[in-house]
Amino acid sequence: MSDYYSKEYPQAVDAEVWLLGGILQDPKSLSEVSLILRNGTEFYLEKHQAVWNAMVTLTESGNPIDVMTIADVLEKNGKLALVGGKDYIFSLMESVPSAANVDYYAEMIRGKYILRQLISYSNETIKESLEPTANTEEVLQAAEKRTFDLVTEQVRENAEPLSKVAMDFLNKLAMRQHGLLSGCPTDFKDLDNLTNGLQKTDLIILAARPSMGKTALALNIATNAAKQNKTVLFFSLEMNAQQLAIRVLSSEAEIDQSRLRHGKIDTETIHFLLAKSKEMADMSLFIDDSSEVRAFDLISKCRIFKRKHNNNLDLVVVDYLQMMKINGNAENRAVGVAENSRMLKVLAKELQVPVLALAQLNRNVENRPTGGRPQLSDLRDSGSIEQDADMVWFIHRPAKEKEKKGKDAYEMPEEEKLEAHLIVAKHRNGPTADIRLEFHGEFTKFKDHRFTPVPHPDDAFSGAYQ
Secondary structure (H helix, E strand, O other): OHHHHHOOOOOOHHHHHHHHHHHHHOHHHHHHHOOOOOOHHHOOOHHHHHHHHHHHHHHHOOOOOOHHHHHHHHHHOOOHHHHOHHHHHHHHHOOOOOOOOHHHHHHHHHHHHHHHHHHHHHHHHHHHHHOOOOOHHHHHHHHHHHHHHHHHHOOOOOOOOHHHHHHHHHHHHHHHHOOOOOOEOOOOHHHHHHHOOEOOOOEEEEEEOOOOOHHHHHHHHHHHHHHOOOOEEEEEOOOOHHHHHHHHHHHHHOOOHHHHHHOOOOHHHHHHHHHHHHHHHOOOEEEEOOOOOOHHHHHHHHHHHHHHOOOOOOEEEEEOHHHOOOOOOHHHHHHHHHHHHHHHHHHHHHHOOOEEEEEEEOHHHHHOOOOOOOOHHHEOOOOHHHHHOOEEEEEEOHHHHHHHOOOOHHHOOHHHHHEEEEEEEEEOOOOOEEEEEEEEHHHOEEEEOOOOOOOOHHHOOOOOOO
16 A cells, blocks of 8 residues: 555656647647647646646737747746746747647646546545445445546547448448438438438538528528437527527427517417427527637537537537637638638547538629629638538528619519528538528528429439539
């Protein structure tokens, strides 16, 4: 027993020095390392925790990371002396030639931290077990929960043998043969036939100009998935949760949204709405309407949500990409949006969940002689959005474009007013397509186009694989 307690706690101080030095060499490496090191507590030395926290503070505020800025943050926090002054920060930068191995150092630090946590949790279990009133079941449950939480927080090695990957594909193929979707359903027939459902790890960008129905379509897809027992997490950075709930009620009950907002409904309609709301209570659709959300925050929220809901998370929706908080100044907005786009792809891969992110298009689309039909070059703020995305969808509503050019909607035939197109402009693992839909604006609801036959999956290929 005495030999056990005399051993030094697990630590990797050298790796901590090299990691911090690497970030000083290349500050952009902090974003990737932060997926491994969740916060400064993983560092064994308090002074290294202080330097790490200063770096994170600088990144969050959009300021550069260098010796002087770190020293300034530490001085304001009263921790510059603890670290050893500017000289120590200089020594960190000179400890390594580059940031090439920061991921490796982060894994080492994380591993030692986990071992220290296991020792700490074991000590807690020993202390609880020695209590005169200790309850066996309660002590066991507490120990199990602590260990489980630690395990689920780990960054795991996820290389898989080719045979397993091939078998997964064959299983998906078998599901398709039986008319089942391998991914999260959208409940739009042509779209599900084209995509086989929204696939795990995919980043899907849904883009349009304002008032085209981006939020409506995303909310329709989220609701449809939740009705099929899927767990959906919807991040609304622009609208609050109550506004979205009104939209869902209007869409599901097919009652004019303006009547709900102004309370112009009779008793019979109220009873109908109550019945619909009870149906909604059974859906696993969750709304987070936090504003000023950073990519780091969003990833953390999703990790916590998935763990809290027994590893169930089938779809993440982000409304919308350009509303996410970015690091840096306005001049670097394109860089910030590109970073957020990349982090959403990281989220999709890490949590094995499709991410549907809404995005704005630039004004060029409105001046196009082709009637405002969007194309990939219209994605606003960053060309890297297209690069990161597995699929890019555009909403095109010809009637809306005609209204903008002065045509009276009342003069249009009903079918023309309802006409909507979901343009699948990029599909990394399948064909592109132009999917006909209907948009019922009073209900903020998209529907399958009634006059277009739904093609068989085997007929969906357009020759446009990307």
